Amino acid sequence: MRRWNGWGDDTIYYPLPENAHRLLVERIGKATPLPDATLHNVLAQVPKSHLPDHPLVTKSAEERLRHARGQSLPDWLALRSGNLGIFPDGIAYPTAREDVRNLLAYGREAGAIVIPYGGGTSVVGHITPEKGKNPVLTIDMERMSRLSNLDKESQIATFGSGAAGPDIEAQLRAQGYTLGHFPQSFEFSTLGGWIATRSSGQQSLRYGRIEQLFAGGQLETSVGTLEIPTFPASSAGPDLREMVLGSEGRLGVLTEVKVRITPLPERESFHVVFFPGWQAAVDAVRAAVQGRIHLSMLRLNNAIDTETNLAFAGHERLLALLEKLLSLRGAGADKCMLMFGVTGTRAQCRTALKQALRVFRRADGVYTGTYVGRMWAKNRFRVPYLKNSLWEEGYAVDTIETATDWQNVDHMMKVIEYALRGALVHEKEMIHVFTHLSHLYPQGSSVYTTYIFRTCETYEETFSRWQRLKTAASEAIVANRGTISHQHGVGVDHAPYLVAEKGELGLAAFKTLCRHFDPDGMMNPGKLVL
Numbered sequence: 001m002r003r004w005n006g007w008g009d010d011t012i013y014y015p016l017p018e019n020a021h022r023l024l025v026e027r028i029g030k031a032t033p034l035p036d037a038t039l040h041n042v043l044a045q046v047p048k049s050h051l052p053d054h055p056l057v058t059k060s061a062e063e064r065l066r067h068a069r070g071q072s073l074p075d076w077l078a079l080r081s082g083n084l085g086i087f088p089d090g091i092a093y094p095t096a097r098e099d100v101r102n103l104l105a106y107g108r109e110a111g112a113i114v115i116p117y118g119g120g121t122s123v124v125g126h127i128t129p130e131k132g133k134n135p136v137l138t139i140d141m142e143r144m145s146r147l148s149n150l151d152k153e154s155q156i157a158t159f160g161s162g163a164a165g166p167d168i169e170a171q172l173r174a175q176g177y178t179l180g181h182f183p184q185s186f187e188f189s190t191l192g193g194w195i196a197t198r199s200s201g202q203q204s205l206r207y208g209r210i211e212q213l214f215a216g217g218q219l220e221t222s223v224g225t226l227e228i229p230t231f232p233a234s235s236a237g238p239d240l241r242e243m244v245l246g247s248e249g250r251l252g253v254l255t256e257v258k259v260r261i262t263p264l265p266e267r268e269s270f271h272v273v274f275f276p277g278w279q280a281a282v283d284a285v286r287a288a289v290q291g292r293i294h295l296s297m298l299r300l301n302n303a304i305d306t307e308t309n310l311a312f313a314g315h316e317r318l319l320a321l322l323e324k325l326l327s328l329r330g331a332g333a334d335k336c337m338l339m340f341g342v343t344g345t346r347a348q349c350r351t352a353l354k355q356a357l358r359v360f361r362r363a364d365g366v367y368t369g370t371y372v373g374r375m376w377a378k379n380r381f382r383v384p385y386l387k388n389s390l391w392e393e394g395y396a397v398d399t400i401e402t403a404t405d406w407q408n409v410d411h412m413m414k415v416i417e418y419a420l421r422g423a424l425v426h427e428k429e430m431i432h433v434f435t436h437l438s439h440l441y442p443q444g445s446s447v448y449t450t451y452i453f454r455t456c457e458t459y460e461e462t463f464s465r466w467q468r469l470k471t472a473a474s475e476a477i478v479a480n481r482g483t484i485s486h487q488h489g490v491g492v493d494h495a496p497y498l499v500a501e502k503g504e505l506g507l508a509a510f511k512t513l514c515r516h517f518d519p520d521g522m523m524n525p526g527k528l529v530l
């Protein structure tokens with residue numbers, strides 16, 4: 001069963017390796033965990049529902065609690081403390097488009113706020129109900145997850161929007177295809193959620209972001225069904241898909257989604273190169289991506305990220321040996337680890353590997369083969385489980401991500417890291433901060449920074465600590481020409497910064513679009529645009 005107050009399936013536990021714990025104690029000090037509320041106590045707080053009865057709506061306290069929050073740090077603090085404040089009044093599980101239409105009419109009649117719900121993995125407050133007088137209806141799309149059509153000739157698959165990563169890949173794999181969308185939240189996040197948040201998967205370099213994979217479908221709105229036809233390309237005015245991508249549940253509910261699929265690759269492998277320092281490594285990956293080498297993934301860790309990754313990987317003796325070998329080859333304390341993937345036919349993989357290694361060796365990269373890459377591939381969706389074990393040791397972890405042009409990438413990384421490290425200096429509190437580049441484009445790159453900090457004596461103080469960190473990093477991003485989000489979306493946490501990127505005129509246009517499809521203002525208010 002899914003954990004109600006943390007990440008993932010409660011049968012999976014990923015313990016914190018001893019050397020990771022040692023690293024954190026050394027860098028930011030020993031921590032004391034906060035006491036967690038019990039499920040029993042939180043359930044006792046769920047108030048009476050204010051929704052009228054409906055055959056598709058459950059008012060079970062546990063269902064309402066399990067849909068009350070996502071996975072952002074404020075969500076975690078609310079769940080762990082048991083101080084949620086607001087819960088949805090009812091949860092619906094439609095199984096067909098007609099059910100969704102019916103639920104929207106019911107929501108409107110009841111004066112409810114309606115929140116479309118995919119996998120609940122939002123990290124920016126997308127599914128947290130806004131405080132207010134109206135009852136809240138959450139529409140969970142989990143039961144609409146079937147592959148209903150597979151057009152092999154055009155390579156288009158039609159799914160229910162509630163299909164989660166493993167469902168999608170299992171149904172496609174059985175027919176020899178893949179969607180190739182692998183966000184780290186793959187285990188639980190859904191097609192509808194990916195589209196509504198403009199998600200990016202770990203192998204976007206080969207398969208594209210969700211924008212490239214989303215071909216069309218149906219959006220159920222208060223004023224009718226928006227049919228989005230699929231074309232290989234079209235110059236017939238603005239593209240309807242662009243209105244839906246990143247709409248964060250504000251326009252309606254995606255029910256059916258058509259996606260572009262690819263035949264399963266013959267081969268796939270992940271390789272690791274260590275560079276002696278950051279700048280040479282950045283230049284090398286830029287050369288690879290601008291040279292259009294057919295790689296399926298590039299992930300470059302800065303020196304602290306490399307050190308942290310190796311410490312969190314466990315395997316102490318083996319890694320000590322690797323470090324010794326690397327140091328002899330010139331990749332010492334400042335080394336930066338690059339993981340890259342090659343995917344395709346045997347010949348395509350051979351060519352890509354050869355071309356990439358030529359570029360990386362020119363920058364003094366030391367190639368270490370596929371061992372670390374195999375470990376990564378095995379654990380790629382297990383890493384988030386470390387958040388649970390870090391929490392149990394008194395450490396909170398959060399991420400901040402942006403994208404910017406190449407000439408600004410290094411500067412952006414430095415200003416974000418500087419802002420985070422400096423945010424709590426007056427408290428003499430250290431933050432463990434590290435960055436990687438994981439979605440690379442010929443024009444620029446995403447910059448993804450992780451920060452680990454100690455929780456305080458109370459939940460309120462911990463929330464205020466997080467607010468100072470998040471504000472400092474977000475302000476650094478918008479002041480330095482970065483997008484407020486490369487892949488997590490806007491939700492509540494990024495909404496105040498959106499105007500810096502879209503301008504007043506741009507935001508007003510989106511507000512008008514919301515009013516057009518949702519004249520009663522019932523669809524997920526308070527998210528994306530205020």
Ligand SMILES: Cc1cc2nc3c(=O)[nH]c(=O)nc-3n(C[C@H](O)[C@H](O)[C@H](O)COP(=O)(O)OP(=O)(O)OC[C@H]3O[C@@H](n4cnc5c(N)ncnc54)[C@H](O)[C@@H]3O)c2cc1C
Binds near residue numbers: 185199200252255
């Ligand atoms: C550990 C972890 C790792 C992550 N890694 C990545 C990553 O690698 N890449 C990445 O892009 N993101 C990542 N995320 C963020 C998150 O997984 C994405 O934002 C994801 O797209 C959310 O999908 P979901 O199905 O969980 O949507 P939810 O969280 O349920 O909802 C998100 C938003 O989408 C809307 N929505 C959902 N379904 C529909 C629908 N059918 N119709 C209309 N609107 C809908 C909701 O109303 C809400 O506004 C990660 C999150 C976590 C916790």
